[in-house]
Amino acid sequence: MDTIWPELDAATGPKYKILADSIRGATAAGTLAEGARLPPVRDLAYQLNVTPGTVARAYAVLAGEGVLTAGVGRGTFVAPKTRPRPSPVDDVWSKETPPDDVYTVSLFSPRIPDVGQARAIRAALAQVGAADPLRLLNYPTRDSYRLVREAVVNWLADVPLGPVDPEDVVLTNGGQNGICVALQSILEGPSPTILVEDLSYAGFRRAAELMRAEVVGVAMDAQGVLPEALDEAARRTGAQVFCTTPEVQNPTGTFCPLERRQALIAVAERHGMQILEDDCYRIGTSRAPCYRALAPERGWYVSTLSKILTPALRVGYALAPRERSGDLRKAAEYGYFGLSEPLAEVTRILLSDPDxxxxxxxxxxxxxxxxxxxxxxxxxxxxxxxxxxxxxxxxxxxxxxxxxxxxxxxxxxxxxxxxxxxxxxxxxxxxxxxxxxxxxxxxxxxxxxxxxxxxxxxxxxxxxxx
Incomplete structure (x- = not known):
């Protein structure tokens, strides 16, 4: 088997890809036969003078392709050419895609295409499954998420959010969970009020109901909420937060330009009101600075991977104004102790991959x-x-x-x-x-x-x- 390993010291390009290509070629040529056991990750990494992560990633890519198969505690093997009959549990995950001539079409919520992310998710899951077993058995700590938060900061590099450090990022179970955690951090008193656009994402209302808050709609036009209507509603209700979707208004799809945002910020400042921005439906480039950048002392931000990568992972992130980051972290930690660590690691792998x-x-x-x-x-x-x-x-x-x-x-x-x-x-x-x-x-x-x-x-x- 030693003859199939490439010389990685002098290799150009990602080493994990070169290693994966070598193993793939060996299985195709029969040099690595069906059922052959591959060396443990650390042993092969030592032999090839690379990091264990390089070998683990190569194994994970090939497991995602079905070239290799791995079992916890058993090792990594060359997969059989014919797939074994799935168990009843597997049947749930092996249903075929609906035929092209499907008649009933659901257009309730956007459904994104599979352009390769399913394969990438499989590979990331396989890589997590091949990790140190103790990582799958212990409670995570806040430091466990450091690399994930760094990956999110890099992912958000082109979003005009103002200064963002990894410590500012709170990982959430999707965008709706992010909205709930933000409102838990903001709302106080026995009967708080939130303001929303007259037509708005129903999740704002549902989150408010959980916190026994009143929801008041504010009149809007093609550019978003009317500043004079927001001013009147804030004066009348004493609302603590204005919830809005300025980049892609849900459900109308309209955009709130910079001048309108600045006018709304002036209203919020007069009334000491926070602004919660839901950016979940933006899948392209931001067209104006976020409220967190325009009003650093009152701008909150929530987004998710659901609309461009997959909603199945239920991964989102929330950011508070710098001086309120501790409140947001506390709400998350007290509420759900943080994201599942294996899920967070899958997220890190995906966001760190340039592909x-x-x-x-x-x-x-x-x-x-x-x-x-x-x-x-x-x-x-x-x-x-x-x-x-x-x-x-x-x-x-x-x-x-x-x-x-x-x-x-x-x-x-x-x-x-x-x-x-x-x-x-x-x-x-x-x-x-x-x-x-x-x-x-x-x-x-x-x-x-x-x-x-x-x-x-x-x-x-x-x-x-x-």
Whole structure:
């Protein structure tokens, strides 16, 4: 077996890739036979004069490809050419992708395409599984997450957040958990109030309900919340925080420009109010500085990997104003003791891999292709859209009301969300719907769904139903 190992000292390029190529070639040529056991990570690292992490990463890549198989306490082996029959538990994870001619298409929430991230996640999970077993058996400490927080800071390097240190980052179980932790850090008193956009992400309301806070909607236009309306609401309610989605407003997809943000900050300063920014739906480049950069003493920030890499991992991150970072950390540590350490390590591997940026670029390209398919079908109606926003906002033509249109669309095999789902219970919603992009069905199926929506829009009911 010694003859298959490459000379890595003089190698150019990533050493783990060279090692993986060598093992892959040896298995293809039969030099490494099915079932052959590979050396332990530390032994091979010593033999090749590389770090154990290099060998572990090469093994993990090959395990993700199915070339190798690993078992805790057993070692790493060349995988059999034919896959064994899955156990009943495996069956849950081995269902085939829906066929291209699927009729019912869910457009409730964006579904991102697999452009290689599933393979990368498998490889990262395999790498974590091959780590020191004690890391899978002990409670994590705050220092356990240091490298993960550093990876998040590097990941956010192009986001205009103001100064950010790894100690400022709080890892959360998705963006919704980040919102909850931020509100727990901000709200105080027996009956706090939060302000939200008149049409807004329902998660703000749900988080507020958990904390027994009142939610008040604020009037908005195409650029976001109206400063005078925010001023009046803050004066009337004494609200402690304004929750907003300025980069990609959910559900309308609109953008809040810098001048409007500055006007809203002036209102917040007059009333001593905090600003919580939900940046989860931005999948492209930031177009204006975040509130945390514009108003360092009152800007809070929450985002996630769910909309561009995968929502399955449930990984997010939250940032507080510098002087409130301790409050945010305490809320997280008291609430859930931190992210699962194996999950945090998978996150570190993904965010540290330069290939992940390329995966995000390819995902954005695919999402843009589907957005254009929707625009081609529905563009002559009152439609708001952007290539880098994974949903569209459609104001319905005369004759349709939102609830009736959603029922008719579902009967036609297309599931979409009514504007009512984004309005407060006491608020008024326009006759509009949000159409999310589903890149997990074929373009043909997605385009067929758009044609069915267009047919409904072209043929409103003779009588308006409520």
């Amino acid at each position: 992940t940026l390329e995966l995000c670029r390819r995902a954005r390209e695919r999402i843009a292709e589907y957005v254009r398919l929707a625009v081609n079908a529905l563009g002559r109606f009152d439609l708001s859209w952007d290539d880098e926003v994974p949903f569209l906002w459609l104001h319905l033509p005369q004759g349709w009301r939102a609830a009736a249109f959603c029922r008719a669309a579902e009967a036609a095999g297309v599931q979409i969300r009514s504007a009512d789902e984004f309005a407060l219970r006491t608020g008024r919603a326009p006759h509009a719907v949000r159409i999310a992009v589903n890149c997990q069905v074929s373009k043909t199926s997605f385009e067929n769904a758009m044609q069915r929506l267009r047919s409904l829009l072209d043929n409103p009911p003779e009588q308006i139903s409520v």
